[in-house]
Amino acid sequence: MTRALVGVMWYLAAGAQTGVIDRVAVVVGNQAITESEVILEARLTAFLNEEPLDLGPEARKAAAERLVDQLLIRNEMQVGGYAMPVESEGDAVLRNFRQKNYRSIPAYHAALQKYGLTEDELKRHLLWQAAALRFTDQRFHMATLAPTQAPNQSADRATDGVAAVQDQMDVWLKQARSVTRIQFKKAAFQ
Secondary structure, X not given: OOHHHHHHHHHHHHHHHOOOOOOEEEEEOOEEEEHXXXXXXXXXXXXXXXXXXXXXXXXXXXXXXXXXXXXXXXXXXXXXXXXXXXXXXXXXXXXXXXXXXXXXXHHHHHHHHHOOOOHHHHHHHHHHHHHHHHHHHHHHOHHHOOOOOOHHHHHHHHHHHHHHHHHHHHHHHHHHHHOOOEEEOHHHHO
């Protein structure tokens, strides 16, 4: 055998010994959500909610459910031509989040480390949240606008408007889930 062939065989054998790098946790239509994406979602949610990190089966399942909704929203945004925020907005969103929630940069970095997150992961998530909020407002807000009411009713109207938008979003997500094949892989949630 030539040296090149031996080298290729060694490389393939070494690769086979490394095992599974990631596995599919959920299939949504013809798109996959990996186990590492589920774990990242659980970490980000715990971090943003300032909750203890829980990567148990129930927390991973809840994270996967959120990712299914996010994937359905992303698909609708793409089909509907909804604009995504530009990458430069991510820096501003991240800076605002850090300033609002942490007294110092070392405290912020310590919190990221505690939850096993990188700043880029957080920035992408915050940018996604901004995109999802814009989509929700554009897609559902117009359908729920109420007629003008007296000024003293403006707070109630705003609360009612937010609830109506959320209701419309919930109905849409339920309908989108009903027409989409969604398969959770049991092994990812044990």
